[in-house]
Amino acid sequence: MARTKVAITYTSGEQVEVYRFGWPATLAIPLAAVVLQAFVPIWLPFVRIFDLPLLVVIGFATARRSPLAGLITGGCIGILQDALTHQPIGLYGISKTVVGFGASSLGIKLDVENAGARFLLTIFFYVMHEVVYFMIARGMVGLHMAWSWPQELLSGVANASLGVFIFMLLDRVKQRT
């Protein structure tokens, strides 16, 4: 435990806060995100541009700052999201595993407490998520997909804007370790 603290201090130059979430929040927030992602676009089609489960994965991963916890959280939420589609299970699972691992690893190195950093981080991980998803969907599953940088960047900005608010909400339920 002491070794971990020293390592974090060394890499970031200061004591990095590590947070955790209670079990109710750990279960309820991802489930709510997946349900809303499936439910809201039926009445508000433009909401499809957002990826609420992805924002929750990034939020959890950057707060916990544990790569293992991040990849497991990302994998579980992604698989849950996959299970609601008719595509093979693993498309979202793999993408969000990578994002969860990356976000928590980067969270150790960077200060992700301010809104600007969160905004840029979310755009970066959104695009990474889409790239991984696109590669697996086309390469392994054989889905016909088109890639459009402007569209992906626009979606990234939209998700990052929403993400800043969601991270503020997550800040209220996270607990200092």
Added chain:
Amino acid sequence: MDVLGRYRNLIVLVGVLFVQILGLAVQVRRTTDNEPTRLIRIWAVGATTPLEKALVWVKTSTGNVWHNYFYLRGVRAENRALKEQIERMRLEQVRMSQDADQARRLQSLLAFKEQFISQTTAAQVIGGSGSEQSRLIYIDKGYNDGIRPDMAVITADGVVGKVLHADPANRHVAQVLLIDDQSSGVGAILDKARLQGILRGTPSGEVMLEKVMSDESVPAGEQVLTSGGDGIFPKGLLVGRVTRVTPGGDLFLNIRVRPAADLSRLEEVLVVTKIDERQAEAEQAGAARAVDILAERLPGVPSKSEEAGKNAEGAAAGPGTAETASSETKAAGTKSVGTRPAGLQTNAPSTVVPANAGSNAGSDAKKSTSLPPQASTSGIAPPARPSSVSSTPPVGSPRSPAISSAPKSGILMGTSSASQATATPGDAVKISPKPVKAAVQPKPQPAVEDGPH
């Protein structure tokens, strides 16, 4: 050992990714239509649908309170407009029922089999997949409600999709694949051009009609209907309209279709749980006597009911005779509607869709059939109707003699088999049976059309 500890996170990541990729590869390799639903999907659906149902309930309740008790602006005007629309549609329905009757008789002659949507189940949409690559919805009716895979799902506007999964494990939830998903396919036919193709979704959510040869002419705005060839959707259901036609890379056209049903805002749908397939029958065909047939073909003193019908129609109809009318050629669907008695009642079920399902059904509708002269297609005003008329009666149901006698006898004159259903060229009446759709749009044309006089 120290290296393992140092790269522990990375090793775990690689391990987790490897397991998921392996699982994905197995699924891709084994994917078949008859694959049972995976347990994880059942759990996921079981975990999310109660929450979605609760959200739907809250939304519906709130909406009902708002719309039924507070927001009543314009309700009276809307009510008045709807009443007028109902009156127009009643007249239209009567005209359509005549077309349907005639089509049914012709189908009988040609030994067609018809498909009737005899039972539907209304369902509420409670959720979607949440993914652009998986365009499907969840409905609140499932296995226990009689929903089974591959059942057609429609709305009053048009085709929505088909049931993909309905598992006993999730008894009151079913998964519906929309027609704009890239893995869906619907047998379709262009309404006027009678060209058949396959309707498919694209990754961007558009709907394209494929396999139509590039040398064909397809105008924008043409209706696209189900062809019945896929064995899921009954023939004749409205799918959408052609919005753009461009030459494709191969020998086929790129035909973009806008679905008639708004697939992005579905709230309630109908699942077609039962389709009856039966031979079309001409009602009371055996009851016609030669003297009746002769009486209709010869000019003579009209019966009281005919007299009443003519009087109601006034001078516009004129005293046309069967002889003069028999030399006229008139397309089906432009028959005189005449003046209907007030209070005409319709007892038709809301979603009765007669459709042909023969192997050559697509091209059959294009054929024209020669028939002996009929009073209803000759420009003579039809006789007055009784006050209660079943607008789209099921095959075999008793009907008003005033409606069925004239056309029936005309057909019987021809014969007992399709090959003999011909008459002299002068008497020929060209018929192009039109499919009757679930949603009948009122046409702006006047209720009474003058036949040739």
